Amino acid sequence: MKRAVVMLVALASGAMLLAACSEKPQTNAEGVKHDAVPWSGTGTQANTGTVFTAPGWKVGDKTAWEQQIKTRSNGQNEYTREN
Helix, strand or coil: CHHHHHHHHHHHHHHHHHHHHCCCCCCCCCCCCCCCCHHHCCCCCCCCCCCCCCCCCCCCCHHHHHHHHHHHHHCCCHHHHHC
16 A cells, blocks of 8 residues: 555656646747837827937937937947947
């Protein structure tokens, strides 16, 4: 009887360990969803006072948004910073 209980506990713990090692795949069948275009901003008005809005930028202005990204990325380029 004691041996049967030990075997049952061993099998149950083995099954739990095997179940813990199996992970379900984390895939998104619908793909990436974008709510809005990046240059739509965080608010409905220019300079809404958020920390995510650059001063002087107008909501929905794609060219100004692209220029701001270009300017910001140039500050992170070691080649342009050194020369």
